[in-house]
Amino acid sequence: MTSLRILHVDDEPDIREVVELSLGLDPAFEVQSCASGGDALVAALDWLPDLILCDVMMPVMDGPATLARLREYPQTAKIPVVFMTARAQTRELDYFKSLGATGVIAKPFDPMTLAHSVRSQLRSAGLGALREKFAQRLRSDAATLAKCRADLQSDAPPSPVLDKIQSFAHALMGAAGIFDFQTVSGAAAALEKAAIETLAGGGSQENVVCELDALLTCIERA
Numbered sequence: 001m002t003s004l005r006i007l008h009v010d011d012e013p014d015i016r017e018v019v020e021l022s023l024g025l026d027p028a029f030e031v032q033s034c035a036s037g038g039d040a041l042v043a044a045l046d047w048l049p050d051l052i053l054c055d056v057m058m059p060v061m062d063g064p065a066t067l068a069r070l071r072e073y074p075q076t077a078k079i080p081v082v083f084m085t086a087r088a089q090t091r092e093l094d095y096f097k098s099l100g101a102t103g104v105i106a107k108p109f110d111p112m113t114l115a116h117s118v119r120s121q122l123r124s125a126g127l128g129a130l131r132e133k134f135a136q137r138l139r140s141d142a143a144t145l146a147k148c149r150a151d152l153q154s155d156a157p158p159s160p161v162l163d164k165i166q167s168f169a170h171a172l173m174g175a176a177g178i179f180d181f182q183t184v185s186g187a188a189a190a191l192e193k194a195a196i197e198t199l200a201g202g203g204s205q206e207n208v209v210c211e212l213d214a215l216l217t218c219i220e221r222a
Contacts, residue, residue, distance in 0.1 A: 026115035028174030037061030080125035166195035
């Protein structure tokens with residue numbers, strides 16, 4: 001499922017849990033958590049997140065040291081890194097940005113608005129490269145949507161397939177909107193509505209197929 005990959009790094013398990021729950025309120029985000037800078041390096045190289053949220057004060061390898069190590073690898077050198085810290089005064093902000101950080105989210109943060117803050121950081125992170133990366137993942141996900149279409153028209157029970165389509169469309173609607181793929185976002189919203197109506201008994205599988213085809217066309221043209 002195409003979503004925006006957010007890697008969160010913090011040595012405090014309670015903070016990791018709150019961030020994961022907070023970002024989970026936004027269907028556009030997929031979140032992985034790490035407890036140390038070393039774990040973050042491994043995860044970033046393997047998962048290639050769209051953005052990394054990194055605590056500043058961590059044992060062994062703090063936030064700035066983690067950022068420096070990320071910049072050593074071609075695969076992770078351009079991933080935006082946003083520090084999360086209680087040291088959010090102007091002097092510290094300038095220092096963190098001089099290290100190459102995209103921005104800073106102050107602690108304590110509001111769990112209800114954290115997802116909005118992350119969206120804002122993504123928009124200011126230089127969306128050109130991120131948008132192209134997202135577009136590539138979007139096209140690869142078209143194969144998953146095409147398989148859902150085939151499954152929906154087979155003899156298999158439709159409800160699990162409709163559930164998958166609805167979940168996929170819900171996440172895609174939000175993620176595509178961030179990167180200004182408005183036609184894709186709109187088509188995903190229409191597909192989600194058709195799937196929900198059909199699951200509730202008020203729609204038809206034919207309408208779902210029609211909206212799914214429209215979304216596939218939008219992805220092809222994106």
